[in-house]
Amino acid sequence: MLFETILADLDRGYVDPVDTNKLFETGVSAMLRSLDPYTEFEAREEAQQMNEGIMGRYGGVGLVISAQAKGITVVSAFEGYAFDYGMRTGDKLKQIDDLVVAPTTTVEDVRNVLRGEPGTLVNIQFERDGVKGVQDVTMPRTLVRIKDVKLATLVGKPSDGIGYISLSGFAQNAGNEVRGAILALEQAAEDASNGAHSLNGLILDMRGNPGGLLTSAVDVASLLVPNGSDIVSAKGRGFPGVKYQSRVEPILDSKTKLAVLVNRGTASAAEIVSGAVQDLDVGIIVGTDRTFGKGLVQNVEDLPFNTALKFTVAKYYTPSGRCIQSVNYKEGGGLDEQNGRYQSSTVPKKDRQVFFTKSGRTVRDGGGVEADYKVAAPKASALEVTLLRSDIMNEFASQWSQKYELTNNFEVTDDIYREFQDFVEVKVKGGDLKLEALYAGALDDLKRALSQSGYKSSEREVDQLKTQIVKESKNDFEKYKKEIKEDIATSILSRYIPESMLMKRSLKTDDQVQEAIKLLANDKSFSKILAKGSTNEGSNGSINKNSMSVASSVSDENEKTRDGASFQLEW
Structure with missing residues (x-):
């Protein structure tokens, strides 16, 4: 009532006209920011996006876009949709129907025009590096289905019967997608072995999976654990305790x-599945260290005007009884507006309690799900990170694809690599690329502080340091040649083949996948890790990962990040 009175007073008497809707959203958002990162007011468009993420479908063209230095850019074009109409990663959007994409145009503006009723047409004009002029394509909007299973394939020797499934989220149909993938892999394994055996091993890849629906997490876990097994429970101050169990026979033998x-x-729903697999000893968790550690449950309530309130109501617990929430948010602390971070503290190691899996293995709460078998974290040189973040590889790939034909068994030769180095050199000299970019912010802050203190000599030394960084970065072209060549190959091939084929190709050089294949092929090692008395402190794989993908902050035309996107219970 008081809030309503304040709004009415401002609307009636403030010196200038005010947007009461905006004032309301600002006030409510500020209030909720004092709690935790997951408690949010969802305006109409945000609520609509969240609902579409849950349903796993929307009316549009199948483009993932982001705001970059050169404008609104295509990050990914979905196979079966925009990819089939010729759009590619790196395309710069110039106009969509009547919307001219200007420097002030937001991703949200473009997304709203790209979406629409299935069956309607949309005209997209874009620029592509290496191609003169503006390109033009008209395509129909369709019902785009967002698949959580991005890839299902046999890995290693086909006759070994080891399957691989990439699961990227937990939308409404995730359980059915995983079920279909397992059945297809079982048939493929039988065919590859001439009927000698079905699947001998399965790799479920949930790296980078931010979560989704509780029901979908239970559906996926039920495919893997014995019938009647506890999967997850939840309880909170004003939240009735609930427990979810598997009610079906597992599809996995x-x-x-x-x-x-x-x-x-x-994170989130992906940790529910990981925790159930670990606690019930039905599989081995393979990873660099541990998962994110989001053990909080959100409820989403519909509000008037197609808006919604998402707020934390409970904590969830794995079958052993542990809560994997790794962060305590300080009461009343909320968001620190200066650094954009929530005031919080991690659960101290001494306070992490011991729990036991079904076979008696030791696990702990308060820190995510720790890997049973640890593989060294991916590493990349500063040069590789800089090149990936700058999008220079996509620019080079676009120009290369206009000049050359892709051959069978394509690989980046030394000639192509030298051509790429020359391309980078031109960009550096023209000021379009700064090889010291990874350190530029810190160096500029240091130089500014030195200038304010009048330390002119030290300022010059900072400039010399930048020059030295550029020199050493150029030396890294030879030192990290193998890794950078692979990145270039991926960028070039993305002009010709869809994401699923790129993913399948990358598995051969994915050290974590390759280590998992070795583990599944070794009955003795696998059984030893699951044996009673072992802990999840992790075995060490003999891995040195020398390549990585740098994830940029992208905005998807079709969905928000699904770290809990439910209008029921949300994880």
């Missing part, structure tokens, strides 16, 4: 060894 791949980006 008990003789099929299971490895679940995780990393720090594995």
Whole structure:
């Protein structure tokens, strides 16, 4: 009532006209920011996006876009949709129907025009590096289905019967997608072995999976664990305790060894599945260290005017009884507006309690799901990170694809690599690329502080340091040649083949996947890790990962990040 009175007073008497809707959203958002990062007011468009993420479908053209230095840019074109109409990663959008994409145009503006009723047409004008002029394509909007299973394939020797599934989220149909993928892999394994065996092992890749629906997490876990098993429970101050159990026979044969791949980006619903697999000893968790550690439950309530309130109501617990929430948010602390971070503290190691898996293995709460078998974290040189973040490889790939034909068994030769180095050199001299960019912010801050203190000599030394960084970065072209060549190959091939084929190709050089294949092929090692008395402190794989993908902050035409996107219970 008081809030309503304040709004009415401002609307009636403030010196200038005010937007009361905006004032309301600002006030409510500020109030909720004092709690935790997951408690949010969802305006109409945000609520609509969240609902579309849950449903796993929307009316549009199948483009993932982001705001970059050169404008609104295509990050990915979906196979079966925009990809089939010729759009590619790196395309710069110039106009969509009547909307001219100007420097002030937002991703949201473009997304709203790209979306629409299935069957309607949309005209897209774009620029592509290496191609003169503006390109033009008209395509129909269709019902775009967002698949959570991005890839299902046999890995290693086909006759070995080891399957791989990439699971990127937990939308409404995730359980059915995983079920279909497992059945297809079982048939493929039988065909590859001439009927000698079905799947001997399965790799479920949930690295970078931010979560989604509780029901979908239960659906996926039920495919892997014994019928009647506890999967997850939840309880809170004003939230009735609930427990979810598997009510169906698992589709995965008990003789099929299971490895679940995780990393720090594995969160929420993905941690429910990982925790159930670990606690019930039905598989081995393979990862660099541990998962994100989001053990909070959100409820989403519909509000008037197609808006919604998402707020934290409970914590969830794995079958062993542990809560994997890794962060305590300080009461009343909320968001620090200066650094954009929530005032919080991690659960101290001494306070992490011991729990036991079904077979008696030791696990702990308060820190995500720790890997049973640890593989060294991916590493990349500063040069490689800079090149990936700058989008220079996509620019080079676009120009290369206009000049050359792709051959069978394509690889980046030394000639192509030298051509790329020359391309980078031109960009550096023209000021379009700064090889010291990874350190530029810190160096500029240092130089500014030195200038304010009057330390002119030290300022010059900072400039010399920048020059030295550029020199050493150029030396890294030879030192990290193998890794950079692979990045260039991926960028070039993305002009010709869809994401699923790129993913399948990358598995051959994915050390975590390759280590999981070795583990599944070794009955003795696999059984030893699951044996009673072992802990999840992790075995060490003999891995040195020398390549990585740098994830940019992208905005998807079709969905928000699904770290809990539900109008029921949300994880």
